[in-house]
Every structure is written in structure tokens, then in C-alpha cells.
Amino acid sequence: MATPAQAATYCSTKGQKYFCEYGISTTKFLNGTKEEFVVGPDHAVWTNWTNPDGSWNGWVSMGGWVKSRIEVTAQEQPNSIIQMAATGKDDNLWFRFRYSSGVWTPWQPTCWVDPNGHLCP
Numbered sequence: 343m344a345t346p347a348q349a350a351t352y353c354s355t356k357g358q359k360y361f362c363e364y365g366i367s368t369t370k371f372l373n374g375t376k377e378e379f380v381v382g383p384d385h386a387v388w389t390n391w392t393n394p395d396g397s398w399n400g401w402v403s404m405g406g407w408v409k410s411r412i413e414v415t416a417q418e419q420p421n422s423i424i425q426m427a428a429t430g431k432d433d434n435l436w437f438r439f440r441y442s443s444g445v446w447t448p449w450q451p452t453c454w455v456d457p458n459g460h461l462c463p
Contacts, residue, residue, distance in 0.1 A: 352383060356390060358401040359383050367412040369424055379404075379412040379426060387412060387428065404438065406449050407431045 353362040360366070360380035367379040377391040387404040410429035427437035430451070439447045 350383070355380065356398055356401070358388055358390065360388070364411045367414045367426075369414045369416070371423060377414075377424075379414060381408055381410075381412065381428070385409065385431075387426070404446065406436060408436070 351362045352359045354360070355366060355378070358380060360382055364381045368376060370376050375392050377389060379387055379389050382388045382403070384403075385407045387406050387408060388401045389404055390401045391399050393399055404426075406428070408428035408430055412426055412428045415425050415427075416423070423442050424440045425437055426440070427435055430436040432451075435452045436449050437452065438449055441447075
């Protein structure tokens with residue numbers, strides 16, 4: 343019997359299953375904190391980060407429904423540290439910013455999809 347074309351292969355890291363094809367995206371903050379992002383079997387984005395003693399915090403769901411590798415980029419905006427983005431169920435690019443306070447913005451489609459979005463000019 344043939345395997346369905348949509349069959350997913352899962353990998354695991356630190357106890358969290360994720361889509362192997364999307365891999366693990368990683369960033370490192372100036373203070374040495376490392377943060378990882380994966381797409382779980384539920385298609386949500388999951389994140390885990392290191393504590394000051396080097397141990398890992400534990401996986402936390404960031405919600406959403408994505409179908410691509412997670413792109414993480416450093417930001418040069420005064421209140422924002424990183425931007426995390428991925429392709430959503432609707433084939434649009436969705437993103438979240440992490441402020442220096444540790445707070446994440448809600449999921450938002452790119453400004454060319456929703457020019458009135460929360461962070462759009």
C-alpha cells in the first residue's frame with residue numbers, strides 16, 4: 343500500500359515532536375539566551391529558551407497554524423528584539439515580534455495582506 347503524499351515525518355528535540363521538513367529555527371540574544379522554534383504536529387509554533395543557568399525552560403505553544411520553516415530575524419527597532427514569521431494555512435506570511443520586555447505581539451499577516459494591521463505603517 344502506498345504512503346499518502348501528505349504523510350508527515352516527525353522528529354523530536356528536548357521532548358517536543360515537530361515536522362522534520364521544517365527543522366529547528368534558533369536565535370541567540372545579546373545576554374546569551376538561546377531560543378528555538380519548531381512547528382509541532384498540531385501545526386502551531388512551539389518555542390523553548392534557555393534559563394540563566396543554561397537549563398531549558400520547556401516548550402510553550404505560540405499558537406498559529408503554519409506550514410513552513412520558521413524564519414527568525416533580529417530587529418533593529420528600539421523596542422523589538424526579534425521577528426518570527428512563517429507561512430500560514432492561507433498561504434500568506436504571518437509574523438510576531440518579541441519586544442525587549444519578553445512580550446510577543448499577536449499573530450499578524452504581512453502588511454501587504456492587511457495594510458491596517460497592528461504594526462503596519
